[in-house]
Amino acid sequence: MxxxxxxxxxRNGEEKMTFTSKSEADAYDKMLDMADELFxxxxxxxxxxEESMQEELSMFLAQNREEVLVALGAxxxxxxxxxxPEVVADASDEEAA
Structure with a gap:
């Protein structure tokens, strides 16, 4: 066996996601924390x-954290x-062969 x-x-008694590694689970949990704060x-x-649009946008921003930080200048x-660069053979090279 x-x-x-x-x-x-x-979250709030609801299973959100299952992972096989602790680091992945921690990263996802941190992303959900960010989404909550952004909401x-x-x-x-x-x-x-619309609350649903606020929720979708907060999740999008949290999922794209790195790009948001770059956009904010942080x-x-x-x-x-x-x-x-690709080497492009010109016609004279082909004729010589």
């Missing part, structure tokens, strides 16, 4: 009246690796 360890993220902020703004954008 195999023993399987599962980490369950639960409160959006609710206080009175810019979006974090530098990761440097993109320069693509290696």
């Amino acid at each position: 195999a023993v399987i360890v599962k980490y369950v993220v639960e 409160v902020l959006l609710n206080e703004s009175n810019l979006i009246e 974090k530098k954008a990761p440097k993109k690796k320069a693509a290696k």
Whole structure:
């Protein structure tokens, strides 16, 4: 018989997600905490009246935390690796072959 360890993220008695690693479960729980705080902020703004839209937007922002931090200037954008230039054979190279 195999023993399987599962980490369950639960909110208000409701099971949200199950993970096989503690670090993934902790990261998801932290993301939900951020979404909760963003929801409160959006609710206080009175810019979006529908609660469901506030909830969706807060989840989106929490899920895209890194990009939001870059957009707010709180974090530098990761440097993109320069693509290696492709070597394109011109017609004279093909004729010589």
